[in-house]
Amino acid sequence: IEARKIFTVQREIFSREPIKIHALNGVSLTLYKGETLGLVGESGCGKSTLGRLILHLDKPTEGRILFQGQDIFAYDRQALKGYFRKVQLIFQDPQASLNPRKTAGDAIGEPLLVHRIVPGAEVQSRVAKLLETVGLSQDSIDRYPHEFSGGQRQRIGIARAISLQPELIIADEPVSALDVSVQAQILNLLKELQQSFGLTYLFITHDLAVVRHMSDRIAVMYLGKIVELAENRELYDRPVHPYTLALFAAIPGLSPGQTKRRILREDLSNPFDAFRGCSFYPRCPERMDRCRHENPELLERFPGHLVACHLNL
Numbered sequence: 001i002e003a004r005k006i007f008t009v010q011r012e013i014f015s016r017e018p019i020k021i022h023a024l025n026g027v028s029l030t031l032y033k034g035e036t037l038g039l040v041g042e043s044g045c046g047k048s049t050l051g052r053l054i055l056h057l058d059k060p061t062e063g064r065i066l067f068q069g070q071d072i073f074a075y076d077r078q079a080l081k082g083y084f085r086k087v088q089l090i091f092q093d094p095q096a097s098l099n100p101r102k103t104a105g106d107a108i109g110e111p112l113l114v115h116r117i118v119p120g121a122e123v124q125s126r127v128a129k130l131l132e133t134v135g136l137s138q139d140s141i142d143r144y145p146h147e148f149s150g151g152q153r154q155r156i157g158i159a160r161a162i163s164l165q166p167e168l169i170i171a172d173e174p175v176s177a178l179d180v181s182v183q184a185q186i187l188n189l190l191k192e193l194q195q196s197f198g199l200t201y202l203f204i205t206h207d208l209a210v211v212r213h214m215s216d217r218i219a220v221m222y223l224g225k226i227v228e229l230a231e232n233r234e235l236y237d238r239p240v241h242p243y244t245l246a247l248f249a250a251i252p253g254l255s256p257g258q259t260k261r262r263i264l265r266e267d268l269s270n271p272f273d274a275f276r277g278c279s280f281y282p283r284c285p286e287r288m289d290r291c292r293h294e295n296p297e298l299l300e301r302f303p304g305h306l307v308a309c310h311l312n313l
């Protein structure tokens with residue numbers, strides 16, 4: 001992924017000049033087969049925008065997204081159809097993603113029919129198998145979404161997503177709408193499915209405990225930019241970026257070694273103002289003069305550990 005996404009919005013009534021908001025500030029990222037890459041950051045930081053670009057729901061303003069070496073925005077119809085099968089989404093809110101008038105059986109069977117994965121006569125038995133795979137009873141097949149709990153509905157959403165034997169799954173806050181007691185069950189199901197089917201996950205969340213539980217590597221995002229990227233263990237042992245440190249410090253009981261409590265400056269800047277320097281500058285407790293003018297590149301500071309910050313390590 002090498003993408004930049006710019007939205008143009010009209011600024012209030014005071015000015016007629018359209019202004020540009022960089023939803024993705026030149027994100028560059030690679031996902032490896034079979035891994036879970038956790039993407040963490042506050043809401044509105046561009047995590048979902050990145051997900052939408054990968055899902056081909058939106059086009060980058062600049063840049064490319066390559067899937068197995070091919071530019072997904074250069075696909076012909078046939079290739080795009082194949083891509084829509086190979087890349088699936090698990091939504092945050094299974095309630096909203098399921099049609100209330102369709103039974104679980106229909107919801108799970110539909111993609112099988114649309115993509116002609118199995119002959120019509122075999123759809124029922126495939127649906128039964130999928131229900132079993134995601135831990136739902138066979139009598140679920142004729143029940144409607146409102147008859148299930150939130151966790152069960154998410155299992156239906158997961159069954160739909162895996163029904164097409166995808167390779168990559170974008171999981172966008174897949175457990176944040178669920179009770180804490182149910183979250184672990186769903187996360188463990190996702191892990192089991194990854195093992196069984198060799199799935200690759202892009203796991204989008206604002207929840208640091210969840211991202212730590214799930215991810216092989218973790219990318220920390222701030223205002224449309226990846227500010228730190230490292231293997232799970234490495235990131236928690238040796239967080240570097242002031243924003244990552246602030247995120248960690250805010251979590252009780254999750255304070256990596258050298259983290260002292262960080263007080264972030266209040267961001268008094270106008271988010272609409274184009275800013276040449278580090279986007280964390282307005283809130284950074286470590287900022288230097290240089291940070292105001294120079295946007296730090298994401299560079300490898302330790303093996304496999306990338307940081308976008310001017311601080312000397």
Ligand code: SF4
Pocket residue numbers: 241242243278279280281284285286287288291296308309310311
């Ligand atoms: Fe803070 Fe400067 Fe690093 Fe940005 S580059 S995070 S302002 S120290």
Ligand code: MG
Pocket residue numbers: 043044047048
């Ligand atoms: Mg989001």
